[in-house]
Amino acid sequence: MRNFLFRLIGILEVAGGFMGMVNMLRRLLPFGTHDSLVAVIGLVLYTFILVAGVLLLEGSERGVSLSGWAQLLQxxxxxxxxxxxxxxxxxxxxxxxxxxLPVRLGLDWHFGSEGFLLAVAGPGVxxxxxxxxxxxxWLALRLR
Known part of the structure; x- marks a missing residue:
């Protein structure tokens, strides 16, 4: 069960990390815009997650540690x-x-994608x- 969970987490990290890197590279093309700084930060984060996923799929203990940090970032x-x-x-x-007011709880989900948002502004609510x-x-990665 542990190996299955680690492989699943690794696959999600590799796939999402790769898709995120491609999106951040696309955002970097008009270099010099305000969006470029956010794209560079996103590129670094997605590269880190991709490397963590590859190491996790290889069965490396370093991959388990880095994947734990990758999950905490998410x-x-x-x-x-x-x-x-x-x-x-x-x-x-x-x-x-x-x-x-009134405080409302919500649930939102999506699979097979990636996303990164970092802004000094945001929604009104x-x-x-x-x-x-x-x-x-992250909890599954704690299973040793």
Missing amino acids: LPLIATPILSYALYTGGFVNVYATLH ARLGINLLALLS
Whole structure:
């Protein structure tokens, strides 16, 4: 069971990391725009996740450690008018709460994709949440 979970996590990291790298490279093409800094940060993050996934698929202990960090990077969902951050590779299952009266809980999910959001601004209605898929993956990686 452990090997199956590690392989699944590795496949999601490799696939999502590769797709994310391609998207960030596309965003870098008109170099010099404000979006270029965010694209460089995204490219570094996706490259890290891709390498962690490859090492995990090889069965390396270093891959387990790096994949744990990769999953922790995907854990928070922050969307406030001041700062917004979200990262996922392979898919997500987000549980979030809107911080507007009345407070509302929500669930959002998608598989077979990647996403990265880093902004100094955000939506008018703030949301805070957690990626349950990343949390479960991080917990599975703790199984030794």
